């Protein structure tokens with residue numbers, strides 16, 4: 001079945017699956033899809049040393065032994081001190097608890113519009129070329145041509161396992177122990193809370209990719225070099241607790257999805273930028289992080305002024321609410337995201353007498369599945385194709401080409417004789433899409449909790465509220481679109 005949906009383009013963070021496919025050597029692409037969405041609960045043992053006698057307390061947990069609670073300022077001042085001792089110039093901002101995003105950077109002084117801030121030097125930036133505390137482990141990964149994302153995910157875990165002897169220990173200690181990420185949602189939670197949203201499938205695909213990547217690494221590399229990539233710690237104080245396993249990979253990918261930036265002026269390199277990654281997203285600003293060749297540091301230029309005590313924001317890119325939820329685990333407040341968009345699934349009807357011919361026309365235009373980025377020409381063209389009768393066979397290819405944005409000339413194709421049916425088809429698609437959201441929202445009852453302070457809510461209520469926020473926005477957008485067409 002051909003499906004048309006709006007495409008989302010990530011600016012700061014490339015889609016992992018896309019990047020993985022684009023860069024990975026043979027052997028890194030075949031993800032075992034059957035394990036999709038399966039939550040792996042790790043049983044790990046934590047030992048407590050007690051004078052001469054060592055007692056081993058076995059606890060069941062699925063958290064990792066490093067990082068901190070995201071809603072606390074634990075380790076933040078140590079991080080700030082270490083950064084300034086390591087070359088970060090004096091800053092006009094400090095890490096504080098904030099209303100939006102738990103911890104964030106807050107202005108200490110007046111900040112002008114158009115001012116350059118941060119200046120994080122390259123020596124404090126983590127890239128695929130950063131030095132490993134265990135150089136042999138880095139060598140093995142490079143020899144196996146592991147792409148940047150899995151390499152950085154492994155690097156983070158490796159450095160975390162070196163604790164204080166890693167140069168990044170103060171940074172890692174200030175990272176959230178459990179980043180807000182859909183990677184932490186179970187399959188049952190995704191099915192239940194994102195039932196109405198297209199994001200559910202993308203989340204499942206992302207989880208599958210992460211699991212597949214970890215399994216590939218384990219099979220091809222970790223199992224062959226167990227001394228370099230141990231599954232468990234064998235030293236105090238973490239005897240038996242996890243090092244290179246699924247749970248720690250979920251953590252490191254969660255960190256990458258929510259903190260990795262692409263630096264356009266460094267040839268698009270992906271990097272973790274300590275300090276800069278304490279900045280939260282606002283839909284009201286457009287400024288983003290980049291490497292500044294003149295000051296030789298990572299900076300951003302403010303596009304509004306700030307007074308002391310105000311939180312300073314950057315933009316994570318023009319992303320829909322669904323995309324923000326997918327990568328960063330939050331949904332902006334209702335109506336505040338001008339870049340929000342809705343996926344409208346459209347499909348050919350199998351009962352259509354010309355189903356095969358229309359499908360063939362779509363294939364010829366290489367738009368299978370179709371991704372509509374332009375609007376509304378492509379959508380209208382697709383609708384024309386769906387509703388066109390057998391007598392219009394000769395036009396199928398033209399319609400398919402227009403639907404796939406492959407037309408050489410940008411002329412607005414028009415078929416007045418089927419205009420009404422095409423519009424009705426679009427409206428019906430909107431109705432059916434809205435009904436899914438409405439059903440979910442009705443079943444969820446009215447909720448109006450503040451998801452910007454997740455720790456105050458319990459997990460079930462928090463996930464449900466995120467889903468309600470996402471669906472409310474989506475329902476309103478689709479409804480708005482429908483009204484616009486009528």
Ligand SMILES: C[S@@+](CC[C@H](N)C(=O)[O-])C[C@H]1O[C@@H](n2cnc3c(N)ncnc32)[C@H](O)[C@@H]1O
Nearest residue numbers: 100101103180258259277278279280281328330
């Ligand atoms: C790059 S980090 C920013 C620093 C983060 N607040 C921290 O304490 O580590 C991205 C994460 O911050 C949070 N965040 C960023 N912008 C937000 C916003 N507008 N609303 C709610 N949470 C936000 C999300 O948890 C996201 O995954």
